[in-house]
Amino acid sequence: MFGISSLGWVHTLGSLPAIPVAVYMFARHGRIVPRSVPGAVYFVCMLVGAATVFLVAHQPASNVIAAATILILLAGYGVGRVTGLGRAARYIETICLSLSAFLLMVPTVSEILRRVPDGHPLVTDPKAPLLLGALGGLTVLLVVGLAAQILHLARRGKAAG
Template structure:
């Protein structure tokens, strides 16, 4: 079904929980919260997806996205251990984990448009206006979202400094 191999299904199903978890945390907290139960689900699910991409991918860009995603996850989840609760750690954590969510959604949207409906996908060409528009929309969401997160962190830091 959808031209996905059994290993491809493991990759897809393994990484799938990260999508609703990330959306929930963005809506509820404005960011991915690594030190929470849902943060653990996000990390494990993203790691499954990023590691298994090396087993199912056929294009260099997929390997690059997988490697960068792993690096972003490790940086986002580990920066506070390295820097402690320093203000800059919050910025790095937020940026890294937001970028990891973007790198999750970019291939997800691309693959959905290239596989659905089964046998007659919406997109057959990587230069399709529909695909490029969807990818461009994700980029706009990333830029606007990261800007809002950084502004929020900066304001929160100023308020805390004034106490």
């Protein structure tokens, strides 16, 4: 089904829960909260998804995105443990984890549009307006979302200080 191999299904089903978990955390907290149960689920699902890309991807760009996702994810989850960063750690954490969600959604949207409906996908050309528009929309969402998150963190910092 959808031209996906068994290993491809492991990749897809392993990373899929990261999407609703990220949406939940963005809606509830305005950001991905790494030190929480949903944050742990997000981390594991993202690692499964990103690590299995190396086994299922056929394009070099996919491996680059996977490696970047793993590095950004590790940075986002690790920066809170670095002493001496102060409030900057929360900003770095938020930016990294929002970027990781973006890097999850770019191939997800692309793959959905190129595979659904089965046998007659919505997009067959990587330069199709629908695909470019969807990816452009994700980019706008990232920029606006990051700006809102940074402003929110700055306001919270001023209120606390």
